[in-house]
Amino acid sequence: MRAILATVGLALCLVPTRVSTITATATAPAGHAETIRVMWRDPGAVSTRDLYWGAGSEARAPKPPFTFVSENLSGTKPKINVTDAAGTAWTVKFTTARPGENEVHAEVAATRFVWALGYFVDENYFVPEGRIEGVKDLKRAAANVGADGTFRVARFERKPPEAQPAGNWDIDDNRFNGTRELSGLQALMIFLGNWDYTPGNTSALRVPLPNGDVEERYLVSDLGATFGRMRGGVNQAPNRWSLEDYSNAKYVTGIRQERFEFRTSLQRATPLAVPIAHARWFAAMLSQLTDTQIHRAFEASGASPADVALFSAQVRKRITELEQALAK
16 A cells, blocks of 8 residues: 555656646657646636535446445455445445544545545545445454445445556655645645545556546545544644534644745644745635535535534635635
């Protein structure tokens, strides 16, 4: 899981490549395939994007009956692999009973905001309950799936079937360093309260294009550690899906020494600071989100009506805080 970016880059240097953070369009000489590396695509008018379905759609949502394939022991949360009625492969993540560890609602909501701003995400959906046929020999997921295969509160996730994994990458040190797109993604992770932004929770996917080239998409592949408390503080463990801690967390410091500084860091010891122009670009996209869109993102996550309203209010509060800090 925690492949070193340099190793991935060395392997990929065997073919001609070029880097793009804006477009995936490529024109290569006949017989010479290119790899186009991309982490962001212009979303157009952000205010028109459907944050309920996000990167997916109602037609692409998981369809029962579900059939057990295997238990997935990656990461720290209970997961299994299944197929649905259409034969689509899904990774199913379950919630836990411990407060501050619920990744299901957090991850579904977080992917909607990341996708809305033009970044790549894994396609996922909230499924309130269901039954999985043929379940057997469960270990970590045994507490979440009954002997008859029944389950409650799950996140179903799938990757493009044509995509091939190309390893992991480091959020603080990668080929997009210095771009506004990387600054925006880093700022977005702090906006969402994602404290688990490690190379093991990122991925690069190689997707073939119709003209024979390959698009290598860089994305954050696990967004479950969001909407809670970030790292830092005495006797303050990070968590996720905690309205109280997300509400109380300090978000931005403001403009300092000709850069825009946030209150927390990602993986480095010092708080994240990005060029002011990059912060303005990020804020301009984020500010396009409407209250309806924000509510729809949390509705898609399966959150209760009360949590939808309260988390939505905190997201709007953070957008306002960012705008005011830049206005100064």
